[in-house]
Amino acid sequence: MKMRHITADLRIVSRTYLRNPVALFFSLIFPIILISLFGLIFSTVGTGAVTLVVVNDDHNSLVSVEFLSALNDTTVVKVQLVSVSAQNFSTYLGQNDYPAGLVVPDGFQNDYYNRTPVNLTLYTNPEAASSTGTVLGAVQGVANGFNLRAVCSGTSCAPVVGFTTLNVGSQVYKYIDYLIPGLIGFAILTSPMFSMVDIASSYRKDGIFRELSLTPITRAEWLTSRIVWYVGLTFVTAGIMIGAGVFLFNAHVTLTLGVIPFLVVGPFFFVSLGMLAGSVAKTPESAALIGNIITFPMMFLSGTFFQVSSMPPGLQAFARILPLYYVIDGMNQVMLFSNTSRALLDLLVVLVGSVVVFLLAVRLFKWRDE
Amino acid sequence: MAAAIEVAGLVKRYGALAAVDGIGFSVPPGTVFSFLGPNGAGKTTTTEILEGLRRATEGEVRVLGLDPWTEGAELHRRIGVIPQDFRFFEKITPKEAIEYYRALFHTHVDPHTLLEQVELADKANSRFDTLSGGQKQKLGLALALTNDPEICFLDEPTTGLDPHARRAIWAVIRTLKREGRTVFLTTHYLEEAELLADRVAIIHRGKIIASGSPAEIIRAHGKPARMSVEGSPALAAYLQMNLGASAVMEDGKVSVTLSDKGDALKILTAIEASGLPWSSFSTTQDTLDDVFVRLVGQMDEGALKSEGTP
Numbered sequence: 035m036k037m038r039h040i041t042a043d044l045r046i047v048s049r050t051y052l053r054n055p056v057a058l059f060f061s062l063i064f065p066i067i068l069i070s071l072f073g074l075i076f077s078t079v080g081t082g083a084v085t086l087v088v089v090n091d092d093h094n095s096l097v098s099v100e101f102l103s104a105l106n107d108t109t110v111v112k113v114q115l116v117s118v119s120a121q122n123f124s125t126y127l128g129q130n131d132y133p134a135g136l137v138v139p140d141g142f143q144n145d146y147y148n149r150t151p152v153n154l155t156l157y158t159n160p161e162a163a164s165s166t167g168t169v170l171g172a173v174q175g176v177a178n179g180f181n182l183r184a185v186c187s188g189t190s191c192a193p194v195v196g197f198t199t200l201n202v203g204s205q206v207y208k209y210i211d212y213l214i215p216g217l218i219g220f221a222i223l224t225s226p227m228f229s230m231v232d233i234a235s236s237y238r239k240d241g242i243f244r245e246l247s248l249t250p251i252t253r254a255e256w257l258t259s260r261i262v263w264y265v266g267l268t269f270v271t272a273g274i275m276i277g278a279g280v281f282l283f284n285a286h287v288t289l290t291l292g293v294i295p296f297l298v299v300g301p302f303f304f305v306s307l308g309m310l311a312g313s314v315a316k317t318p319e320s321a322a323l324i325g326n327i328i329t330f331p332m333m334f335l336s337g338t339f340f341q342v343s344s345m346p347p348g349l350q351a352f353a354r355i356l357p358l359y360y361v362i363d364g365m366n367q368v369m370l371f372s373n374t375s376r377a378l379l380d381l382l383v384v385l386v387g388s389v390v391v392f393l394l395a396v397r398l399f400k401w402r403d404e
Numbered sequence: 405m406a407a408a409i410e411v412a413g414l415v416k417r418y419g420a421l422a423a424v425d426g427i428g429f430s431v432p433p434g435t436v437f438s439f440l441g442p443n444g445a446g447k448t449t450t451t452e453i454l455e456g457l458r459r460a461t462e463g464e465v466r467v468l469g470l471d472p473w474t475e476g477a478e479l480h481r482r483i484g485v486i487p488q489d490f491r492f493f494e495k496i497t498p499k500e501a502i503e504y505y506r507a508l509f510h511t512h513v514d515p516h517t518l519l520e521q522v523e524l525a526d527k528a529n530s531r532f533d534t535l536s537g538g539q540k541q542k543l544g545l546a547l548a549l550t551n552d553p554e555i556c557f558l559d560e561p562t563t564g565l566d567p568h569a570r571r572a573i574w575a576v577i578r579t580l581k582r583e584g585r586t587v588f589l590t591t592h593y594l595e596e597a598e599l600l601a602d603r604v605a606i607i608h609r610g611k612i613i614a615s616g617s618p619a620e621i622i623r624a625h626g627k628p629a630r631m632s633v634e635g636s637p638a639l640a641a642y643l644q645m646n647l648g649a650s651a652v653m654e655d656g657k658v659s660v661t662l663s664d665k666g667d668a669l670k671i672l673t674a675i676e677a678s679g680l681p682w683s684s685f686s687t688t689q690d691t692l693d694d695v696f697v698r699l700v701g702q703m704d705e706g707a708l709k710s711e712g713t714p
Contacts, residue, residue: 042507046493053495240491248480249508
């Protein structure tokens with residue numbers, strides 16, 4: 035493989051791309067539109083009742099049930115009882131993305147009747163400011179009501195029911211946090227796939243591959259130059275998306291070098307796959323059809339717009355056979371969860387897949403006929 | 405000197421159909437060889453086999469001593485090719501296209517000089533999608549010359565071009581010949597072949613039906629030169645009797661076959677001596693076009709008869 039050939043072709047690709055306003059729009063402006071659109075839609079979803087997960091260690095005593103019922107009656111929170119030990123409650127909330135939780139301690143009713151100060155434990159997520167404010171207000175209001183009813187006499191009121199607030203055990207992530215790796219994955223998939231499927235069939239139809247076959251550039255060099263271009267483009271797109279997510283929606287992402295391998299291997303896979311799909315098709319129309327059949331399920335089921343864990347089990351199993359799932363999951367692991375071992379596993383899956391698809395594409399994509 | 409192109413017993417089959425059916429020819433270096441034929445005759449298939457873009461079913465093909473299919477990479481460094489209806493990356497300018505090819509072929513050709521040679525220097529910085537058909541073909545020609553080729557394959561390079569653009573391409577082909585390059589020109593413009601080619605092969609239904617220099621082909625397959633005179637059947641009979649020449653009435657004129665140039669003077673003298681009325685005269689000779697139409701027509705007629713079509 036000769037670098038001179040790859041760099042010469044890269045100059046052609048970049049000029050072709052940069053002189054195409056539509057391509058520029060989809061690379062530079064569209065990511066911001068996507069982030070803004072989905073960010074706005076889903077950041078306003080939380081205006082309804084906030085789910086308040088409750089562990090009632092007071093064995094459903096009359097007072098505790100009355101307290102929780104009063105909370106529910108506020109309509110701004112929706113009480114959801116769970117059976118989890120108080121020790122593991124914080125972790126449970128974090129793992130299940132609940133924004134708030136409350137522990138009613140054992141002996142709550144007794145303490146209340148005995149006028150002994152008793153503390154509820156309220157877990158909130160400071161990053162989810164609006165739901166935290168809602169829950170704090172609701173619990174504070176109901177506790178005040180109970181305190182007034184219990185102890186006020188004359189001019190002094192000594193509060194009985196108090197609460198301490200704690201942050202949930204692990205970070206609770208907002209939709210926008212997941213959306214950024216998801217949409218970077220979306221760009222890694224769609225930009226090379228649609229473009230390469232089209233190029234593979236139209237260059238063959240227009241005789242451009244025939245022209246290239248008469249020059250010393252090889253198919254592997256030509257495909258490599260495309261991969262290099264799309265890797266570069268992915269870095270720009272990812273930068274734009276992260277910037278838009280952080281500045282417009284205060285998204286939480288960890289900018290780590292660990293994301294770089296995914297921004298390289300992702301385009302490597304999908305440029306090769308696009309070329310492979312375009313090569314096996316006989317006509318531009320069938321190439322577009324094959325491209326769509328491959329791209330669209332992946333676009334929606336790999337964790338781009340919605341987390342895979344929120345999908346039905348059958349679809350979750352299906353998602354795990356989609357290559358993009360591993361790209362997005364890997365980015366989630368490094369950008370959100372700092373889970374290196376799982377990210378490495380994801381990377382390995384995509385890397386092996388990329389090498390196989392690249393070799394197949396180089397073998398099956400012919401630029402001269404028998 | 406070894407032939408630049410040597411073809412023997414070449415066959416290309418697509419299923420039961422033989423697109424090229426056992427042809428053979430040889431092109432000496434430094435000459436312009438024109439491959440003529442109607443659409444679908446097998447011209448492009450043959451050309452693509454010579455360029456290493458298609459594999460022959462049978463036969464021996466050598467271009468610059470190389471097997472085009474198995475030694476294509478080596479061959480492509482030494483030949484230049486312009487296909488029919490040349491297409492390139494739409495947003496790229498001619499200057500950038502030549503720089504691209506220059507980097508791929510690792511040559512040091514100056515884009516401006518090359519574009520001047522094909523009369524495209526004024527469009528050096530215009531994008532490909534803004535060029536006219538003729539300008540695109542000129543760029544194809546310039547790219548085919550980037551690697552200083554020994555053989556240029558030009559597949560119908562002037563099809564669809566206006567007369568001015570066509571003449572510009574012809575001028576470049578003449579320059580290529582002057583520079584000592586071999587030119588393999590595929591065309592269905594007979595005039596183009598007659599003007600430019602040293603040797604011509606006419607292919608039809610996958611077979612070569614005539615070959616040689618344009619003059620040789622006309623001599624071998626055309627009607628002899630004739631003199632036509634406005635006159636009566638009596639004049640025709642007089643000439644037949646006194647000159648022993650083949651004189652017949654054709655379209656109301658006396659038509660006399662000329663064996664050589666001197667015959668014209670003898671015939672005019674005999675006409676004058678006959679005392680019969682006559683007026684204007686003209687001489688006619690078959691062109692390559694006439695020969696081509698006749699040969700292709702005869703072959704089609706023969707094919708129809710053998711297929712039993714009424």
